[in-house]
Amino acid sequence: MERKIRAVYFSPTHCTKKLTTKTAxxxxxxxxxEMETMDLTLPEGRGREITLDNKDxxxxxxxVYGGRIPLLLEPxxxxxxxxxNPVVIMAVYGNRDFDDAVLEARDxxxxxxxxxxxxxxxxxxxxxxxNVGTGRPDMTDIKEAEEFAVKxxxxxxxxxxxxxxxxxxxxxxxxxxxxxxxxxxxKETCYDxxxxxxxxxxxxxxxxxxxxxxxxxxxxxxxxxxxxPVEAKYFDNEMMKNFTVMLETKFAEKKENTVFx
Ligand SMILES: Cc1cc2nc3c(=O)[nH]c(=O)nc-3n(C[C@H](O)[C@H](O)[C@H](O)COP(=O)(O)O)c2cc1C
Numbered sequence: 293m294e295r296k297i298r299a300v301y302f303s304p305t306h307c308t309k310k311l312t313t314k315t316a317x318x319x320x321x322x323x324x325x326e327m328e329t330m331d332l333t334l335p336e337g338r339g340r341e342i343t344l345d346n347k348d349x350x351x352x353x354x355x356v357y358g359g360r361i362p363l364l365l366e367p368x369x370x371x372x373x374x375x376x377n378p379v380v381i382m383a384v385y386g387n388r389d390f391d392d393a394v395l396e397a398r399d400x401x402x403x404x405x406x407x408x409x410x411x412x413x414x415x416x417x418x419x420x421x422x423n424v425g426t427g428r429p430d431m432t433d434i435k436e437a438e439e440f441a442v443k444x445x446x447x448x449x450x451x452x453x454x455x456x457x458x459x460x461x462x463x464x465x466x467x468x469x470x471x472x473x474x475x476x477x478x479k480e481t482c483y484d485x486x487x488x489x490x491x492x493x494x495x496x497x498x499x500x501x502x503x504x505x506x507x508x509x510x511x512x513x514x515x516x517x518x519x520x521p522v523e524a525k526y527f528d529n530e531m532m533k534n535f536t537v538m539l540e541t542k543f544a545e546k547k548e549n550t551v552f553x
Contacts, residue, residue: 295325298344300372301353301382302332302365304493304515307416308384309333311429311437312353315382315412318441319349332368333493333515344374349448350406352397353382355416355513359391359466361400364494364511369400378448380441381411386418387425388543394552395461408457410444412437413550419514420536424543436549443553459552474529475505476516482524488516 299316303309313329320327332338344350350372354361361369381397383390390413398408414433418424429437475496476488482503489497496509497516505516512532516525527533 295323295347295349296345297323297325297327297349297351298330298342299327299351299353300330300332300342302362302368302493303353303355303384304333304491304513305355305417305419305518307429308353308355308382311384311412311414311416311433312351312382314434314437315380315441315444316351318438319351319380319445322442322445323349325349332365334491335493335495338364338368340371342372344372344377346375347377348374349378349380350374351380351382352401353384354393354397355419356383356385356390356393356413357511358469359389360393360468361396362511363468369404372404374404374406377406378409379406380409380444382437383411383413384416385413386420386539387415387428387547388418388539390460390550392461392463392465394459395463396465398457398459399463402456407452409447409452410440410551410553411457411459412440412552413460415547415549418539418543419512419518420532421540424539425547433549436551440551440553443551447553457552460550472512472529472531473507474512474527474532475507475510476525477528478503479522479524479526481522482520483522485521487519487521488525491515491519
């Protein structure tokens with residue numbers, strides 16, 4: 293069986309997608325192996341079991357939510373099957389902090405019997421604000437993702453030392469923040485293009501009328517806000533607005549990517 297590079301990611305606003313794809317593409321070039329992509333963002337992408345063949349390398353990308361792996365990915369990761377396959381973790385965060393997300397991912401995949409060979413905590417523009425992590429991943433981030441892939445490939449080719457990858461983070465992991473119940477509002481400029489409904493990872497926006505959204509389902513990923521061609525979608529929730537002000541005040545300064553190899 294030929295080795296494949298399996299890029300698997302959840303990415304509502306596409307930052308994780310860019311970084312995970314670039315890392316996997318470079319690995320595919322270095323191993324002269326085919327690359328296969330599985331996008332877990334939309335509900336239909338999350339139902340299937342993912343089975344890795346013997347030598348396949350998994351590149352697993354997710355955005356950091358509240359310093360953790362997004363809760364909705366827990367059952368999805370359950371469905372990833374393999375035996376001792378190398379895993380590359382790509383955690384993408386919005387220039388605040390990745391807290392315990394990388395550690396959590398390392399632990400989950402290690403417990404599943406995979407070998408976590410490397411992990412990256414890369415920056416993506418914050419889902420809540422264009423002023424935090426603005427424009428990232430940029431050209432430098434993409435270059436760094438490629439360099440990360442080169443070092444990862446060297447490590448895989450050299451062979452495992454059998455040790456568990458050392459990463460930043462604490463256990464018990466950061467508590468998940470109390471759920472905000474809020475749905476996006478819609479300005480009058482909305483012209484029913486349906487991009488928001490089509491791009492919603494939890495089907496919270498009505499296809500009959502995209503102004504109607506289910507606040508109980510909404511995970512505030514801001515896919516709708518960022519995809520709207522006329523910027524008609526926004527959140528009017530006080531907690532989210534205050535949090536955004538805090539992010540823009542305290543976390544505007546550009547952070548560096550962190551890699552663990
Ligand atoms: C609900 C939610 C929680 C988030 N929590 C964090 C966080 O704890 N730390 C951080 O730096 N960024 C946080 N972010 C920002 C995202 O991690 C960041 O914008 C990432 O690039 C989004 O990835 P995507 O473009 O693949 O959706 C959060 C975003 C959302 C929607």
